[in-house]
Amino acid sequence: MTVHQAAEHLPYELDTPLISAVADAPPPGRGAGALRATLTFAWRVLLKIRHVPEQLLDATLFPIMFTLMFTFVFGGAMIGSPEAYLRYALPGILAQTVVFMTMYTAVTLNTDIERGVFDRFRSQPIWRPAPLVGALLGDTLRYSLASAFVLGIAALIGYRASGGLGGVAGAIALLLVFCFALSWLWLIVGLTVRTPAAVMGASTMILFPLTFVSSAFAPPATMPGWVREFVTVNPVTLLIEAARGLLDGVPDAGDIALVLALSGVMTAVFAPIALRLYTRKV
C-alpha cells in the first residue's frame, strides 16, 4: 500500500532573512529624473548591440552586398564606369541602409510588449515617454555605427567623398535627424500591430517602395512618367538628394532645409500619437 503525503517538504534553500534585509534596504532619495531615465533606456540599446551584434550585422551586410553588386555589375552599364556609379549610388545606399534599420525600432518595442518587459517599464514611477525616447536615442547610435560601416566599405573599394569629412558628417547628421523622426511612425506600428513578425511584414511593405522607388540607384530622368512622379515626391528621394549634395561637396540649402522641415513635421504628427498609444496601451 502506497501512502502519499499531502504536502511534501521542499528543500528550503533561499536565505529568507537575507531577502528580507535586502528588500528593506533604504531606498535612494528619489527616482531618476526625465533625462537620467531616458539615458538609461538608451544604455539598454547599447547593451543589446553588445549582446546581439548580429542584428547590426544583418542590417548592414545587405547594403554592402548591394554596394558591391551594383557598383561592379551594373555600374559600367549605367553610368560608364564602376567608380562613377559608386559616387552616384552611395548616398542612396547609405540612406537605404539606415532608413531600413528604423524598422527594428518597431520590432524591438513589439517584442518588449509581447514578453512583458514593457509592463515592467510602464509600471515604474518615471517620466512616461522615457522608454520610447531613450530607445530612439539609442537607435540613433546604431544608425551611426551602420553608416560608418557602409562608408568604410565604400572607401575600401575606392569611394572618395568630395565634400570631405565635413560633408560626410553633415550627411550622416541629416540621416540621423530624418530617421529619428521616421522612427516615431515605427513606434506607432510597434504599438498597434500584434506580433513582431507582423511588424516586420508591415514595415517591409512600406519601406521597400520608399527606398527603391527613389533616386537611390538611378536618376529619375531615366524613369517613365508616373514612376518619376512618385520618385520626386518620395521623402526618401529628398533625403538622398540632400545627402548626395553634402557628400559631393555641393550642399543644397533648400534640400537640407526641406529634409529638416519634413523631419519636424513627422515628429510633430507621429510623436503625440505614439505617446498617447503608449500611455493608453491595453
Place this chain on the structure above:
Amino acid sequence: MSHETWAIETRGLVKVFGAHRAVGGVDLSVPAGCVYSVLGPNGAGKTTLIRMIATLLRPDGGTARVLGHDVTTEAARVRARLALTGQFASLDEDLTGLENLTLLARLRGHRGRAAGKRAGDLLEAFSLSEAAKRAVKTYSGGMRRRLDIAASLVVRPDLLILDEPTTGLDPRSRGQVWQSVRALVDAGATVLLTTQYLEEADQLADRIAVLDHGRVIAEGTSSRLKALAGAAALRVRVADRDDRPEAARLLAALLGADPVLEPDPVALTLRVDEPAAAAKALAAVTERGLRIDEYALAHPSLDEVFLALTGKPADGPAPRHEEVPA
C-alpha cells in the same frame, strides 16, 4: 477618504473588452500588511483585475485605490509605491540578470556604481550570483521567476502584486517563490497574488477572494473557504473494481460526504472535513475485508472549491502546463 488602512480598495471595478465583461463589478478590500490571494481559473479576470490596480489598464467603471491613491487620477503616486511581477517573466531576455536589475536600479534613482551594487545584492539574496553575467534567455523557469521577483524589490514596494507566480514551475521553484513571498511580508510589504491553486492560496494568504467570470463569488479567510469546500479530499484506489461500490457506500456513511466515482474504475474521492476521520474510515473499510491499494489526502482542487461554491466545476480552460492533447 484616503486613509491607508486598506492597501487596496476597489468599488464596482469594471473592465469590458468588446462584448466581454472581463471584470464585472469587483469590490475588494485588502488590509495593509497581509497576503491576499485572488483565486480563480484561467479567464476568470484575475490578470485584468490586477492590471487595473497596477495602473496598466484604465477601468471602464468603478474606482480603485492603492494605499489611498486613486489609480487613474493619482497613477504616478500609485506607481511609486507598488511593484508588479507579471504572469510571464517581465525581463529583457538579451541582457544579463545583472544588467536587468542595474537598469531598474538606475531608473529608481541609484546612480553609477550604487546601481550595480544594488543589483548584485539582490542577485545574491535570490541565489543568482553565479548566473549574474549570463543572458536571461539561458535561465531556467525558476531562475527567471526569482530574478523577476528581485526586479520588483529594487526599491521595496509597499504593495507587491504577483500574477500567478508559480504557474508552470517545478515544486522546488514553487517552494522558493513561497519563501520569497513570506520574506517580503516579514519586511513589511503587502502582497496581492493571483493563483489557480487553493493549496497556494492556503499556504500563503491571510485572506482569499474567489473570482469567477469577473465577479467575486466568495471572500474570506482560508479556513472559511475550506469550511465551504472541505478541508481536504480523500482519494482511494481499491484493489478490486468490484469492491468499489461497497467501499464508496461505507466511506460515504462514515464521512458523511458524497463519493465521486472517477473514470478510473477503482478510484473514488470524498471531501473530508476532519482529516482524523479519514484514518478511522479507512480502517473500517479494511476491517470489512476490502483491500485498498492506495490512498491520498490532498487539498481540495480549484474544481472542488468551485463545485462547493457554485454547484459546478470551474469552466475556464485548463492551466497551460496541464493541457493534454485530445
